[in-house]
Amino acid sequence: MATVFKLASWSELERMVSKADIVLMVLDARTPLETFSRRLEAMTARHGKQLLLVLNKSDLIPRDVADEWKEFFKTRGYHVVYIAAARHMGTLRLRRTIKHLAREFPVTVAVAGYPKVGKSSIINALKGRHSAPTSPYPGSPGYTRSFQLYRIDEDIYMIDTPGVIPVEGGDLERVLRGYPPEKLDDPVNPAIELIKKILSYNKEAFAIAYGIEAQDPLSILEQYAVKRGWFYKTTKEPLIEEAARAIIRDYHDGRIPFYERPG
Numbered sequence: 001m002a003t004v005f006k007l008a009s010w011s012e013l014e015r016m017v018s019k020a021d022i023v024l025m026v027l028d029a030r031t032p033l034e035t036f037s038r039r040l041e042a043m044t045a046r047h048g049k050q051l052l053l054v055l056n057k058s059d060l061i062p063r064d065v066a067d068e069w070k071e072f073f074k075t076r077g078y079h080v081v082y083i084a085a086a087r088h089m090g091t092l093r094l095r096r097t098i099k100h101l102a103r104e105f106p107v108t109v110a111v112a113g114y115p116k117v118g119k120s121s122i123i124n125a126l127k128g129r130h131s132a133p134t135s136p137y138p139g140s141p142g143y144t145r146s147f148q149l150y151r152i153d154e155d156i157y158m159i160d161t162p163g164v165i166p167v168e169g170g171d172l173e174r175v176l177r178g179y180p181p182e183k184l185d186d187p188v189n190p191a192i193e194l195i196k197k198i199l200s201y202n203k204e205a206f207a208i209a210y211g212i213e214a215q216d217p218l219s220i221l222e223q224y225a226v227k228r229g230w231f232y233k234t235t236k237e238p239l240i241e242e243a244a245r246a247i248i249r250d251y252h253d254g255r256i257p258f259y260e261r262p263g
Contacts, residue, residue, distance in 0.1 A: 020110035191244030
């Protein structure tokens with residue numbers, strides 16, 4: 001088993017929350033409930049801090065679905081905005097919402113969430129230049145590993161934190177977001193579970209992404225390996241481990257069309 005990249009402890013996060021005025025919980029807009037941390041929510045409430053949900057990567061879902069998720073959370077009493085930080089979409093709305101929630105200025109905002117939800121990208125988008133460490137995949141060089149404070153403007157400061165995998169997270173999310181794909185000793189099983197999950201929401205996902213019509217996860221892995229020319233040197237059979245890692249990477253990069261609707 002590969003080493004888990006535990007990028008922040010809960011005690012560290014608690015210290016960070018205690019120093020902030022507003023806590024941004026960054027969620028993956030494709031799977032908001034699976035990237036929602038009940039423990040971080042409880043911690044924020046315990047310290048009497050404001051909680052703002054940020055549905056990031058909203059460019060990967062239809063606008064009406066983003067609106068549905070926003071309404072879903074608003075009706076449950078949450079402050080929420082959706083953005084696509086990598087494309088600098090919605091960042092002005094986020095800045096305005098932060099200032100609206102602020103009780104005094106300057107306001108300090110803590111940014112937290114699962115690995116690969118785009119926390120550093122949000123800071124970069126707000127600042128307008130790349131200064132927060134970012135990296136494509138969990139655990140790779142440049143990945144945020146310690147708390148850092150950034151000045152956004154004269155009214156807003158942000159604390160960036162390493163990604164966190166809450167204990168209440170599901171096993172699939174733990175593997176997908178807690179390990180770099182290259183470090184997985186067995187990438188096939190989590191890739192199969194990921195494929196099943198994606199197909200349950202979009203049966204055309206792999207036909208759109210790769211031109212593969214198959215609906216069986218193992219067949220998808222085999223056909224993708226053949227398409228990419230990945231074969232075992234000895235047996236000449238499809239190298240499905242490499243295909244599995246590639247599909248996990250493509251999932252992180254938003255290349256496979258997939259999202260969940262509320263309810």
